[in-house]
Amino acid sequence: MVGFLIQRLLQAAVVMVVISAMVFVGVFAIGNPIDVLISPDVTQQIRLDTIKAYGLDQPLWRQYLTFITRLVQGNFGRSFVFNMPVLDLILSRLPATLELTLAAVLGAALIGVPLGMFAGYRPDSIAAKLLMGLSVLGFSVPTFWIGLILILVFAVNLGWLPAGGRGATVSVLGVEWSFLTLEGLKHLLLPALTLSLFRLALMIRLARAGMREAILSDYVKFARAQGLSEAKVIWGHVLKNISIPIVTVFGLEFGATLAFAVVTETIFSWPGLGKLIIDSIQSLDRPVMVAYLMLVAFLFIMINFVVDIAYAALDPRLRAGRA
């Protein structure tokens, strides 16, 4: 098991280096940030000074070397626009995004898995068919559109919930959280719902497919033949079996949800990373873009790593194979 962990960690490190190079080239090779930094009518001298100050006159490979050296030291450079260290900027926005993403993914799993299991258990019931229809809708409707409708209904027409912002936050361990106050929860509800509908549809489908396969399996028939109640068959036998693909997708979707939070945060003015990256993209604030992409890549790799371990913990066959 230790060997497996070390091997996976090494792989992750290699992937990070490859991604850092790709991100760097992708972001630095295209577009000219200097045009955004200073107005076009400044003197050539100021222009050159600025270029020098940001190291933009160096050849690409040298810029990359500087970049990666700094990166290892935890120095992502300064934001062109905010004129503050990128790492501080990003870390100050991260909790809001993590809170939103976690709320969305957890909500989707906690609601979607039982619904999907029901739909798979009684595939011919009207409720199951309705659920499947809704899941097609959940897959098809773009996130931003869901957000708009929710705002229209709950904020504009009914006036029950706020249309944007984060509300009052409570500081725990130096980080601000919304979900600890009623007002914060109200602010969290709509964006989290928006972000979770796609994942909800996905969880419903996954759980349904797993359930359908499981209830036809011999081990379920055998469990029933032992006189186990249906509740024990499902929660004792089936749940653990279908949780293997669900946990995998849950992990991967956590990353994807982090990415989709970009859209949701824009709509609901949620002060998280997503809004920051959209603003940075529009102003070509390259250090922020690079740092954001690196952070997302890092989170992805970490998530994959954790999913692998969770997988091994859930599936004894794999654990044996890798030990």
Place this chain on the structure above:
Amino acid sequence: MHKDSLLRRFWAEFAENRVAVAGLLVVLVVAAMALLAPLITPQNPYDIGKLVLGDARRPPGHVGSGGYVHWLGTDAQGRDLWSAILYGLRISVQIGVVAGAVALVIGSTLGVSAAFLGGRVEMLVMRFIDLQLSFPAILLALVLSALLGQGKTQLIIALVTAQYAYFARTAHGAAAAERSKEYVEAALSTPLPARTVMFRHILPNCLPPLIVVATVQVANSIALEATLSFLGLGLPVTEPSLGMLIANGFQYMLSGRYWISIYPGVALIVLIVAINLVGDQIRDQLNPRLKR
């Protein structure tokens, strides 16, 4: 002859699912309407000269200065929404189909070649593909379209880059399975050039899963394009796609002028849902595990 009966059987099975048939019908109707947009709309929404500011933000049913009824209302520039939606659909369908097709060609060529060549090339290519697939497509498209700037070609490049990997993965999986089958070994032992074997024998067998991915990806391209345009990153203002229409209406929604955002959105969703319904049915039909 054989192929014909196969197609007919496929259609017969497809026709059993009424929802999917309805979906197909909607797709066809929407495609036709998008194609014929200039002929069936009262207004060319891109002709700035024809727009009257006095007609701006009128609710559905308003009779504008043009003398005709704006059935779905008008937007902030006084565009007839019905016309704008049809023209927007035109752009959405075009981009979705083109991006899907290009991604299909590039991705499946890459996937099949990798499976066919094997060895180190295969490993490297597929590692890269897997790496990309673990990264959310929307971020890739977002960053790319930000870097490349606005415009149709740039948008299509961004969408293709974000999506070809799905095709490559699928094609590789199918081709690798096919490659190890005996008939391919047999074909390779004949003097046929390897290229012929690849395209005559392997590629046709990879088609069914690729078709499924293609329908899904066309729908995804359309949704992705709308999302990017909504964020102001996709198409230029001169070519308002559905996403941009929705984005433009967003600011007016809080003041109760819901129609500017809602109707383009409904059009978008109807199209995507319809494509997905068709795709679902095709997937079920091509999935041997669900065959009874």
Place this chain on the structure above:
Amino acid sequence: MTQPVLEVAGLATHFFTREGVVKAVDGVDLSVARGKVLGLVGESGSGKTVTGFSLMGLIDPPGKIVAGSVKLAGRELVGLSPDAMRQVRGRQIAMIFQDPMMTLNPVLRIGTQIAMALRAHETLSNAEARRRVAAALGRVGIPSPEERLDAYPHQFSGGMRQRVAIAIALINRPDLIIADEPTTALDVTIQGQILSEMQKLCRERETALIWITHDLSVVAGLADAVCVMYAGRIVEKGDVRAVLERPLHPYTIGLIGSIPSHNRRGVPLRQIPGMTPSLLRLPAGCPFRTRCPRADAACVNDIPPQIIDGREVRCVHVNAMSAA
């Protein structure tokens, strides 16, 4: 003769599919006494497995028991409430399946799975459950059972897993065990071990056993009585030796004739011509008549089982055959 523990009369289980009604089990009568073994023999699709599941009350829609009675120790099971039937399963009737690779849940520990079967019918402390589970594993011949409790199914061989399944079936001391081809998927040497083990365990505890198989040679060494099924019906039923030595129904004759054997070396094997008919389109009258060498116009009429020489045979020509 003791009172039989299981008495089945006129059992009919039909599946209402889109293509029509499949009469998978169509009027089956059988009985087993305590400590006795009944072999239920037939080709695949003859209805033997559905019979087993019907006795367990485990027929899923679109299937349904449409007629007949299943009496276990004098108590009628058909029509019991789902919960009452659940309490019968495992505690009074247990079942063992064909493929030990599939019957155990791959992600749960062996001990957990056995304990679940135990706890479905009794409330127990953890220590007590663990002790009884270990004892059950030991009884089916698994060495150092305490250590194996925490193992997962994939760490066991096929034969070992089938022993675990048997331990689960036996753990609540049922009156009847239905074994659905439990040795088919195993190596021949393991088959023999499992067979004799089962025989011993059932005899010790006076458990009745229904052994479902397509393999007459297994029945020969194991069963006391045998029922031969064809197209959802029992075509011949009787003492195992009598049936195997002097089969009366043309189908049984065909089955026995198609077993490869030593004393007829060189003689081409006989086969039953044709294929098992689709249960959707059974011919009227005797369902075997389309493949039967003795079929004639009389076979179009359905007849009840004929009792002859102490066994039941469902064939119009049985008197002529037994005279021959």
